[in-house]
Amino acid sequence: MTVLAAHGRAYHPAPPPAWQPRMDPGPLLPDAEPYRVLGTPAAASVDADLLKELHVDLIRGRRYNEQATALTRQGRLAVYPSTTGQEACEIAAARVLAEQDWLFPSYRDTLAAVARGLDPVAALTLLRGDWHSGYDPKTSRIAPLCTPLATQLPHAVGLAHAARLKGDDVVALAMVGDGGTSEGDFHEALNFAAVWQAPVVFFVQNNGFAISVPLEKQTAAPSLAHKAVGYGMPGRLVDGNDVAAVLEVLGSAIERARSGHGPTLIEAITYRLDAHTNADDATRYRTDDEVTTWRGHDPIALVEQELTARGLLDDETAQAASEAAEKLAADMRERMHADAVLDPMELFEHVYAEPTPQLREQRAQLREELQAAQDSQAAAEGEQA
Structure with a gap:
């Protein structure tokens, strides 16, 4: 037997007991393929009115992104991180939350904040270069847009844990990009959330690049959703351009957290069609063919294909959605072009x-x-x- 000196005294370690895992990791593992609804037989079960509402939301979201991008070219915004191509994730994130729940967005998630009810101009205040976030987080239950990567995640865990201790019926939804999962804050947040069984959902939008760094240069994991197993929480993998699938997966995770079963890590496979920001030249690190391929899996097109197949999309419906989007864009232009009164x-x-x-x-x-x-x-x- 090995004898070790411990504080000057002979130490005879006891034989280790038979080791057993504390839980079966099998149920925590994500599916091998991203979960999909649109374009599959499951799409028939999606409520028709909900599908039409989601279509309007996506059209408005796309127009919001286009107008905000245009405002940067006109000098009315200092920078804008577009979510063109990722609108399904943004819209679903806002829709799954109850009024009392909290949204913790990253700097790219202004559309999610607007879809939750935040004034579009207020959501752009920080990106305009103002000295404050532009809105009251306590009133809106939307944390300030977070420019540092992943620092909003521990905040979400802290709020969710505090709400649970107080007995409040609150769930926090923390949004982050694939680049943010390489930060220490990501690890700390997931570890504490799982240990505390905090009612929080981590929603990773894997859009392919952390600015110009592809995912394969960030992690060797089979998927980002697989990282959940190491923390003791379930991981889910979903097609991030399928708004019906994202809504279902997020909704299930929110209800799981609300019922006291702890956190979930969700990875949505999506794609950033625009550059990282207006200051980025995306042609330096990706090809036009790659972008074209992803345009063929556009979240708006996926919904419109389902609506058309079910006879739910006609010219009148499409025109109404377009007019609602143009009204939003016109209001943004008018108010953003007004010079701010500065003291x-x-x-x-x-x-x-x-x-x-x-x-x-x-x-x-x-x-x-x-x-x-x-x-x-x-x-x-x-x-x-």
Whole structure:
């Protein structure tokens, strides 16, 4: 027997007991293929009215993305991370939540926030370059859009765990991209969520690239959904362009969390048709043929194929959806083209609860400079008169 010295004393370790896994990992494993509904026999069971509503939502979502992208070209937005091609994930994420639930979006998930009811211009405030998020998270139950990768995930777990301790009927849905799963925050969030059995759902939109880095250079796992097993939670794999499938899978995970059975990790296989942002040149790392292939699996086209097959899509219905989308875009243009009323003195608000001497000095200096500029302008206007 091996004898080890422990604190100067002989230590004789006991033989290890027979090891047994704490649970069967089988039920936690995702399916081999992404779950699909549209284009399969299961599509017939999708409610017709729901399908038509989803179609309108997707059309509006696509137009929202197009208009926001155009606003960046016009200088009205500093940057815009488009979800063109990913609208099914965004729309489904908003639809599965009850009023009391919380959404924790990444920087790319403005459409999910708008679909949940947030004012479109408010959702774009941060991307416009303003100093605040543009909306009240507590009122909207939408956490601030998160630019750092994956840092919103531990926040979602914390809120969900606190809600459970208080006995509140609240589920948190935390959205993240495939690149965010390479961050330490992702690991910490999933580990704590599983240990605490927190009512939270992790929704990964795998759109193929973390900016320009393909998934195979980020992880060697069979899928991102397989990572769930290592934390002790179920993993689900879904076709992220099939809005009916995403809605079903997310809805099941939300109800599982609400009923006290803990977290779920869902990976939605989708594709970012646009560049990472307006500052990105996607042609440097992917081919036109690849993009064209994914355009053939467009989430709007999948819904329209099902609607057409069931005789639910006519010219009048299509026109109504288009008009609703154009109304949204027109409102965005009108309000975003209005110049914001800015007060430079707001720079010093909310920096410290009690301003420091240096901050007070800088504030006084700026006030004097602004007053001098105002006096100079008034004098010049007086001379011209």
